[in-house]
Amino acid sequence: MLSQSCIYLCLLLSGFFGILVSGEFYSSIEKMEILGEMEETLVEATRSYLVQQQQQLQLLSSFVDHIRREHASASEMHEQNEEYLEQPLQAFRLIKRLVLDWKDLNHLLAMNELKANYRNTLDEMAKEVEVLPNLEELQGAIKGLVRLQSVYNLTASDLADGNLNGKKTDSALNWRDCFEIGVQLYEMAEYKRALEWLVLADKLLDEVQGDDTLKMATEVYEYLALTYIELGEKDTAQETLTKLLTWNSARPTQNIQAHLDHRMPKCPIKKEDSEYFSDYVRLCQGKRLPEIKTNQSSPRCYLDSNRHAYFKLSPLKVEQVNLDPDINIYYGVLNDNQIKSILRLSDELDSFRSTHRKYVISDMRISQQVWLNYSSPIMRTYRQLVGAISGFNMTNVEIMQLANYGIGGHYEPHIDYMGSPLPPYYAKRGDRISTSMIYLSDVQQGGYTVFPTQNVFVKPVKGSMILWYNQLRSLNPDHRTLHAGCAVIEGIKRIGNIWIHSSYQEFRRPCTLNSEE
Numbered sequence: 076m077l078s079q080s081c082i083y084l085c086l087l088l089s090g091f092f093g094i095l096v097s098g099e100f101y102s103s104i105e106k107m108e109i110l111g112e113m114e115e116t117l118v119e120a121t122r123s124y125l126v127q128q129q130q131q132l133q134l135l136s137s138f139v140d141h142i143r144r145e146h147a148s149a150s151e152m153h154e155q156n157e158e159y160l161e162q163p164l165q166a167f168r169l170i171k172r173l174v175l176d177w178k179d180l181n182h183l184l185a186m187n188e189l190k191a192n193y194r195n196t197l198d199e200m201a202k203e204v205e206v207l208p209n210l211e212e213l214q215g216a217i218k219g220l221v222r223l224q225s226v227y228n229l230t231a232s233d234l235a236d237g238n239l240n241g242k243k244t245d246s247a248l249n250w251r252d253c254f255e256i257g258v259q260l261y262e263m264a265e266y267k268r269a270l271e272w273l274v275l276a277d278k279l280l281d282e283v284q285g286d287d288t289l290k291m292a293t294e295v296y297e298y299l300a301l302t303y304i305e306l307g308e309k310d311t312a313q314e315t316l317t318k319l320l321t322w323n324s325a326r327p328t329q330n331i332q333a334h335l336d337h338r339m340p341k342c343p344i345k346k347e348d349s350e351y352f353s354d355y356v357r358l359c360q361g362k363r364l365p366e367i368k369t370n371q372s373s374p375r376c377y378l379d380s381n382r383h384a385y386f387k388l389s390p391l392k393v394e395q396v397n398l399d400p401d402i403n404i405y406y407g408v409l410n411d412n413q414i415k416s417i418l419r420l421s422d423e424l425d426s427f428r429s430t431h432r433k434y435v436i437s438d439m440r441i442s443q444q445v446w447l448n449y450s451s452p453i454m455r456t457y458r459q460l461v462g463a464i465s466g467f468n469m470t471n472v473e474i475m476q477l478a479n480y481g482i483g484g485h486y487e488p489h490i491d492y493m494g495s496p497l498p499p500y501y502a503k504r505g506d507r508i509s510t511s512m513i514y515l516s517d518v519q520q521g522g523y524t525v526f527p528t529q530n531v532f533v534k535p536v537k538g539s540m541i542l543w544y545n546q547l548r549s550l551n552p553d554h555r556t557l558h559a560g561c562a563v564i565e566g567i568k569r570i571g572n573i574w575i576h577s578s579y580q581e582f583r584r585p586c587t588l589n590s591e592e
């Protein structure tokens with residue numbers, strides 16, 4: 076039941092949330108921008124088609140008026156004088172009308188041509204975008220909205236009013252948008268959320284004036300009733316149905332019956348129940364967890380010019396955000412021009428949806444990514460810098476993974492090490508001993524990196540790099556490094572990961588006599 080306004084909503088979300096384009100749109104702001112441009116072309120082509128059609132109709136109407144007038148006066152004359160058409164001038168005029176004037180009609184009927192041109196424009200546009208957004212895309216975008224709701228405690232009306240995290244933005248959703256969101260959430264078996272959006276749609280519909288409001292309300296109430304049924308709220312479902320029947324005695328029951336006949340039990344995924352969820356969302360909101368003793372009483376910041384000769388003249392700005400496990404932020408590692416060069420290189424590559432563990436695409440990680448090798452001067456410079464900062468041998472580092480998160484994009488709590496058994500690729504190079512992650516953009520709102528078991532949240536600052544060890548000195552995995560990238564509320568978050576492996580590091584980070592360390 077993908078209605079036209081449903082497609083419209085998908086495009087509308089582009090304003091909310093980025094040439095040969097293919098693949099997923101909602102996980103990438105850049106691709107959403109292309110959809111936005113596509114919509115503009117669509118509007119422009121349709122508007123110009125409409126204007127041309129109107130002009131043609133106007134011409135046709137004045138043409139027919141003119142002929143009608145001539146014909147009427149000829150008929151009148153003919154009634155008065157039977158020999159009228161025998162007069163050569165009048166005969167000439169009638170023949171002229173039929174031979175020449177009516178010929179103009181062919182020209183005026185170029186409307187079909189206009190239609191064909193319009194269709195061509197649409198076809199061309201569809202060709203540019205290999206795959207147009209589909210229902211899955213729409214549901215992906217809606218899941219992004221719901222994620223923002225659960226991570227940042229936002230109500231449906233906060234989102235609909237553009238009231239994101241206490242900051243007002245100009246996007247506002249109308250009743251139909253809210254209704255379509257509710258319908259899709261219902262289809263995804265997210266009944267509680269569906270209810271919230273449908274109730275809001277009903278409320279917004281109250282403010283709408285017009286003849287069709289009853290028809291619209293019927294649509295909303297149908298879904299409201301179905302949602303109450305799924306939620307087991309039988310009495311409210313009954314009340315809603317009774318109200319529906321007072322408006323229209325035939326339609327609702329038929330529709331609802333059809334739905335119920337084809338109803339398959341669906342199980343919504345309950346992320347909220349996961350062990351870390353509440354700590355994770357709290358940290359994402361920039362709030363510390365009260366109950367955990369942090370390993371860093373007050374953050375220590377210092378300038379380090381001794382770590383490497385690189386930093387003699389321009390000391391490294393260090394912030395220790397956590398001790399044991401060490402989590403450090405290094406500020407100003409790359410400047411804006413260097414970042415621009417890296418992003419230019421990444422723009423030349425086709426991005427693809429990020430995966431999680433064993434190349435699985437899942438809602439756990441919603442971003443687009445590319446991999447950048449070290450064949451360019453800027454990437455070699457950055458690799459050297461990571462080596463100088465971390466003190467690690469860079470022989471076996473992975474190429475850089477550049478990810479970009481659009482609105483609602485995130486990476487749920489996970490660990491970066493592989494653990495045993497190591498996949499073949501890691502056999503010689505060892506596991507990921509350390510993660511270095513550089514922020515390649517600021518983020519207007521949201522998008523923090525958080526460590527739920529360590530009570531740590533880090534706000535992305537363009538050019539700063541965060542570094543931690545995924546393994547203990549014994550090379551056993553360090554479970555405390557569970558971390559996440561919180562959903563982006565506003566803006567684009569770009570990061571660059573370089574994972575350093577454990578081979579060649581025995582003198583760089585020697586083990587102690589205790590395997591627990």
Ligand SMILES: O=C(O)CCC(=O)C(=O)O
Pocket residue numbers: 478486491522523524525558559560561570572
């Ligand atoms: O985006 C973030 O803040 C974290 C990203 C991350 O953990 C990863 O890419 O492995």
Ligand SMILES: [Fe+2]
Pocket residue numbers: 489490491558
């Ligand atoms: Fe990670």
